[in-house]
Amino acid sequence: MDASDVETVTVLGAGNMGHGIAEVAALAGYEVRMRDINEEFVGNGYDQIEWSLGKLAEKDQISQGDADAALDRVTPLVDVEEAVAGTDLVIEAVPEKMDIKKDVYADVEEYAPADAVFASNTSSLSITELSEVTDRPERFCGMHFFNPPVRMQLVEVISGTHTADGTLELVEDVAEQMGKTPVRVRKDSPGFIVNRVLVPLMNEAAWIVHEGDATVAEVDSTTKFDIGLPMGSFELADQVGVDVGYHVLEYMHEVLGPAYEPCPLLAEKVENEKLGKKTGEGFYDYE
Ligand code: CAA
Numbered sequence: 001m002d003a004s005d006v007e008t009v010t011v012l013g014a015g016n017m018g019h020g021i022a023e024v025a026a027l028a029g030y031e032v033r034m035r036d037i038n039e040e041f042v043g044n045g046y047d048q049i050e051w052s053l054g055k056l057a058e059k060d061q062i063s064q065g066d067a068d069a070a071l072d073r074v075t076p077l078v079d080v081e082e083a084v085a086g087t088d089l090v091i092e093a094v095p096e097k098m099d100i101k102k103d104v105y106a107d108v109e110e111y112a113p114a115d116a117v118f119a120s121n122t123s124s125l126s127i128t129e130l131s132e133v134t135d136r137p138e139r140f141c142g143m144h145f146f147n148p149p150v151r152m153q154l155v156e157v158i159s160g161t162h163t164a165d166g167t168l169e170l171v172e173d174v175a176e177q178m179g180k181t182p183v184r185v186r187k188d189s190p191g192f193i194v195n196r197v198l199v200p201l202m203n204e205a206a207w208i209v210h211e212g213d214a215t216v217a218e219v220d221s222t223t224k225f226d227i228g229l230p231m232g233s234f235e236l237a238d239q240v241g242v243d244v245g246y247h248v249l250e251y252m253h254e255v256l257g258p259a260y261e262p263c264p265l266l267a268e269k270v271e272n273e274k275l276g277k278k279t280g281e282g283f284y285d286y287e
Helices: 016-027 039-058 064-072 080-084 098-111 127-131 165-177 194-210 216-226 233-240 242-256 264-271
Strands: 008-012 031-035 074-077 089-092 117-120 140-144 154-158 181-185
Touching: 008 016, 008 080, 016 031, 016 039, 016 064, 016 074, 031 039, 031 080, 039 064, 039 074, 064 074, 080 098, 089 098, 089 165, 098 117, 098 127, 117 127, 117 165, 127 140, 140 165, 154 165, 165 181, 194 216, 194 233, 194 242, 194 264, 216 233, 233 242, 242 264
Parallel strands: 008 031, 008 089, 031 074, 089 117, 117 140, 154 181
Antiparallel strands: 140 154
16 A cells, blocks of 8 residues: 555544644545544544634635535544544554553554554654554554644654554655655654654753743743744643643653653643643643
């Protein structure tokens, strides 16, 4: 199978990344099945896609007709078998926890066609380790989108130890079909390339505030206006989800060592469910 055979894309998880990836796939013309564990989660994801497509149409970035057609191509589902039977490509975007992801693959491989490709949107976890719990390690790779997927150009395509070249080529071609720029990541190391750079930046910003050396606003104005990033470090943490950055750091800390110790300020936000835009409050208030 190559990219021209891919017609149906299943996205597992309808959270921030899942619904964003489903939207991008639908805009590219794929039939999309978006699956989450209950009607509420999958319904929220669907509503977010509708909102985002509406925004793009409102700003004339796409026509209203294209927005409606893309939404029509998305089928929200809870049943795993329905979501993966007969699919060509599964993109998994469930929470950033090794055990959760492994459980999901055990369910999915039972019903997915033998030649379907599995791609994980993990932000940091080992592609090799995830691939080894499936029956198709050679047809498994990382396909890492950035938040918000509909606006961000880059997709990291990560090779695990067992990934076949044909799998990487297929996934890169699909990313291009989605209008993205794939960058191949040859080494399956924690955080890959982008998060290895970006997440320690968020962590250091948090340590500066935690130690009382500067305020959130001072740090953000520096990263935004002096370093030239499109968002301040704390704005970015709120955008991607404080919990997402925190879980990436926990994993990097565990595998790469003490330099990646997560700042307690991030842990405190996660404990209090102040996760950023998605919960209405993080380092900033969105109510
Ligand atoms: N769909 C449609 N519209 C959206 C949207 C979406 N998903 N998200 C935001 N918008 C809209 C907003 O509602 C707002 O609309 P209004 O103007 O009508 O209010 C508009 O887009 C915001 O546009 P702005 O003019 O304020 O901002 P911008 O267009 O210049 O850029 C941005 C927005 C692209 C998000 C930019 O700020 C940016 O690039 N930020 C950095 C994002 C980034 O680095 N992401 C990667 C994070 S790391 C990651 O994701 C990896 C991981 O694994 C943790």
